[in-house]
Amino acid sequence: MAEQAETLRRTPLSRDRIMRAAVALADATGLESLSMRNLAQNLGVVPMALYKHVANKDELLDGMIDVVVGEIDPLVPDAGWKQAVRARILSARQVLLRHPWAPLAIESRNMATPAALAYLNSMVGTFRAGGFSADLAHHVMHAMGSRILGFSQELFDASRNAGRTGPTDPAPPAPLPPEVAARFPHLAEIATAASHDDASVVGQGCDDQFEFEFALDLLLDGIERLQQQGWTSFSAPARRAPDSH
Amino acid sequence: MAEQAETLRRTPLSRDRIMRAAVALADATGLESLSMRNLAQNLGVVPMALYKHVANKDELLDGMIDVVVGEIDPLVPDAGWKQAVRARILSARQVLLRHPWAPLAIESRNMATPAALAYLNSMVGTFRAGGFSADLAHHVMHAMGSRILGFSQELFDASRNAGRTGPTDPAPPAPLPPEVAARFPHLAEIATAASHDDASVVGQGCDDQFEFEFALDLLLDGIERLQQQGWTSFSAPARRAPDSH
DNA sequence: TACCGTAGGTGTACGCCGTACACCTGTCAA
DNA sequence: TTGACAGGTGTACGGCGTACACCTACGGTA
Known part of the structure; x- marks a missing residue:
């Protein structure tokens, strides 16, 4: 029975179990405090045990990324390309809000x-099913950039610290210190202009969800316009064919 | 004279000299092989000497980022907002091509x-001088995202490795392996569709400069459209007021 | 000229990290 | 019964960031 207890206490290790534990640990304590030793302890196992299932830490990170990407909602069928892309990307964004370490990883x-x-x-x-040429699809993928995976390189993003001090600590929206506001008046201005509620490049309120959708739609609408006017490599980059206003 | 030689051999340390040496070292060998010990050796000094000028490694990274940002061309005067923004961002991009470690930093x-x-x-x-409301300027900054600093989160970017193996090694544009192409036919298709020359998410040819400008102009044109039709928070996000085609 | 405070470089040491390598142990096929 | 092998263990190494005590050279003052 002692050995039964043993068996119950530690489910055997597996690559999958390691990956999921690593994701949970990174969610809880941040990426920079995720170490092989740490993770092993968390799994009730000696560090080197992990190496029977994972070649090295880089492979661990890759596996964690796969876990995260796998959480993105599947394609919704029977929707126009724009709706489909929009829904998928917003789902990706929700996933990344649960795993704030993922962009850096x-x-x-x-x-x-x-x-x-x-x-x-x-x-x-x-995109291809929506009638895009391979060429246009290619450029459009680049245009979307990291937004395709649900993040957009917020430059100086408070949420990147999320796990660091524990998710229960909602990071008080520190107001822009006055001497900073004085040195960077334009930043101070836009910081207070928008009526939002979370922190980003500006220390003040800003609704990240709104900003994300704003940028996403700006891109999607531009893309739609390109596609509808029959984009070809030689007619389109806006620089060459500014559309009429 | 021995001491003269000494004096010549080692210019005294300074915060600035440290930062520039760090940037050069990161350029040459990549960010992950930049260590305090490494950098100190490079400067002919013992590791702890650096700490008289730099509080810790994070502050070193911040200083390196400042060096890089400082290399971006100043504003060109007397240009429309669109030209000014475009020129500045393309300059930022050139800077980051010289310092491929910077986005990660x-x-x-x-x-x-x-x-x-x-x-x-x-x-x-x-943007403000170009007649944008503070609100619109705010959203637009978010929309541009990391592109404002000259990069755009290429997700899986060959150039991120640039320094790792030395800049003289131009990373042969490995073609997409056939079994990968078979599993991801759409990627394979767009990889070969565009007639470009560098490597990115797709293993094949792709002109990063073209893609960057394509995306930048897509955004700038969308922004211009918003501004010209008198954007306000309640009229604009494309979702609510799709413009007529 | 003698002194001393201080700025800046040095040396040692600590606790982390990733991981190589030899080892043990329990399971199962032959 | 045996022996191969999958999988967990223990030890050890070199590298990291950096705390802390030390030394040394120089500039200002008496």
């Missing part, structure tokens, strides 16, 4: 993981 | 450095 790795490739592939497929 | 830090704040502030000022 993604950017620090340099090869695409299979799950990420599959996601990008199906996104391209959506 | 920027994303890994979470507070804005003074130089970055000054840059963002003057960018907002350009």
